[in-house]
Amino acid sequence: MHSQTIQAITEELVTRRKQFKKLKLKWRVSNKKSARRSLGWIPFKKVAIKYADGYIQYGKHHFKLWDSYGLSQYSVKTGSFVEDSRGRWYVCLVVDSPKAEKTTVTKAIGIDLGLQDIATCSDGTVISNPKFYRQYEQKLGIAQRARNKKRVRALHAKIANCRKDHLHKASRMLVRENALIVVGDLSAKKLVKTKMAKSVLDTGFSALKTMLKYKCENAGVLFEEVNERFTTQMCSCCGEITASSPKGRTDLRIRVWECESCLSSNQRDLNSAKNILALGHQRLAGGITSF
Numbered sequence: 001m002h003s004q005t006i007q008a009i010t011e012e013l014v015t016r017r018k019q020f021k022k023l024k025l026k027w028r029v030s031n032k033k034s035a036r037r038s039l040g041w042i043p044f045k046k047v048a049i050k051y052a053d054g055y056i057q058y059g060k061h062h063f064k065l066w067d068s069y070g071l072s073q074y075s076v077k078t079g080s081f082v083e084d085s086r087g088r089w090y091v092c093l094v095v096d097s098p099k100a101e102k103t104t105v106t107k108a109i110g111i112d113l114g115l116q117d118i119a120t121c122s123d124g125t126v127i128s129n130p131k132f133y134r135q136y137e138q139k140l141g142i143a144q145r146a147r148n149k150k151r152v153r154a155l156h157a158k159i160a161n162c163r164k165d166h167l168h169k170a171s172r173m174l175v176r177e178n179a180l181i182v183v184g185d186l187s188a189k190k191l192v193k194t195k196m197a198k199s200v201l202d203t204g205f206s207a208l209k210t211m212l213k214y215k216c217e218n219a220g221v222l223f224e225e226v227n228e229r230f231t232t233q234m235c236s237c238c239g240e241i242t243a244s245s246p247k248g249r250t251d252l253r254i255r256v257w258e259c260e261s262c263l264s265s266n267q268r269d270l271n272s273a274k275n276i277l278a279l280g281h282q283r284l285a286g287g288i289t290s291f
Contacts, residue, residue: 001042001059002044002048002058002059004044004045004047004048005042005043005044005048007045008043008044008045008078008080009043012043013025039082039083039084039085040081040082040083040089041080041081041082041083042080042081042082043078043079043080044058044078044079044080044081045078046076046077046078049076049079051065051071051072051076052072054066054067056091058081063091065091071093071095074095074096074097075095075096076093076094076095077094077095077096078093078094079091079092079093079094080092084157085153085156085157086150086153086154086157105177105178105179106179107123107177107178107179107180108178108179108180108181108182108277108280108281109121109122109123109125109174109178109180109181109182109273109277110122110182110183110273110274110275110276110277110278110279110280111174111181111182111183111184111212111273111276112184112228112231112269112270112272112273112276113183113184113186113205113208113209114186114203114205114269115129115196115199115200115203115205116129116269117129117269118167118170118203118204118205118208119170119174119205119208120269120270120272120273121174121273122270122273122274122276122277124270125174127170127174127208129202129203130166131202132159132162132163132166133159133162133163133202136155136158136159139155140152140155140156140159143155163202163204163207164204164207167204167207167208167211168211170208171208171211171212171215172215174212175212175215175216175219175221176219178221179221179222180221180222180224180280180284181212181216181221181222181223181224182223182224182225182226182276182277182279182280182281183209183212183223183224183225183226183276184225184226184227184228184231184272184276185225185226185227185228186205186228188200188205188206209225222284224280224283224284226276226279226280226283227279228272228275228276228279231271231272231275231276231279232245232246232268232271232272233245233246233247234271234275235259235261235262235264235266235271236266236271236274236275236278237259237262237264237266238259238261238262238264240259240261240262242259242260242261243260244257244258244259244260245257245259246268254268255267255268255269256268
């Protein structure tokens with residue numbers, strides 16, 4: 001094992017001890033039959049590897065690599081060998097990439113995250129929840145009842161990959177077409193403790209928010225997260241909260257409502273997205289508080 005790997009593992013240990021404020025951390029579970037088995041992870045730094053002609057050399061070992069990115073054009077900074085839940089190994093490399101060209105679009109949108117639709121935008125764009133996992137649910141149930149762990153892991157990996165592919169495409173589209181993206185601070189951590197836990201995990205809107213944040217940073221697009229409290233109840237036309245306004249989760253069945261003050265008809269998610277965009281503009285106009 002290369003000395004750089006030992007150093008990287010030591011640095012990770014120090015980081016996690018500070019993060020969790022513990023002197024001793026739990027040992028990684030290496031038993032392959034354990035449901036809580038820790039996946040393999042071998043970190044390395046730039047000097048520990050060499051790349052040439054589709055091969056990665058780590059120490060005296062050579063690993064063939066399907067190079068679809070043309071790694072010879074980039075400068076490798078660091079990386080790691082990682083194992084997935086199916087026992088397959090991948091090499092993950094961090095490289096210096098050229099900065100993205102500054103965006104020329106001027107459009108701004110607010111995004112209301114949800115369960116029925118992953119995201120509803122203030123301009124009317126809707127990122128639907130395709131429910132692709134439904135086609136695998138029956139197969140997954142059969143495999144679980146048969147205790148076929150290998151098949152179960154394969155189906156879970158397939159579902160996760162389909163979800164990530166959908167979210168990556170949606171986030172890339174939103175970043176490419178907008179100069180300002182404002183999202184609500186809907187918390188997945190809180191919702192998974194409710195009866196809606198399965199829907200929250202299936203949708204993956206928290207992952208979409210994370211993707212938007214780092215893709216905006218790379219593309220030079222402004223990204224803001226605002227407190228979405230009362231954005232569902234407040235009319236986006238007059239700003240009033242009336243008796244006809246839907247009241248949070250208790251009135252989830254109400255999708256369209258009429259404001260008693262200005263008599264405008266509001267679609268629940270679209271109205272919330274417009275209010276979120278307005279909050280984002282107010283925050284930018286007032287300045288962002290530094291901590």
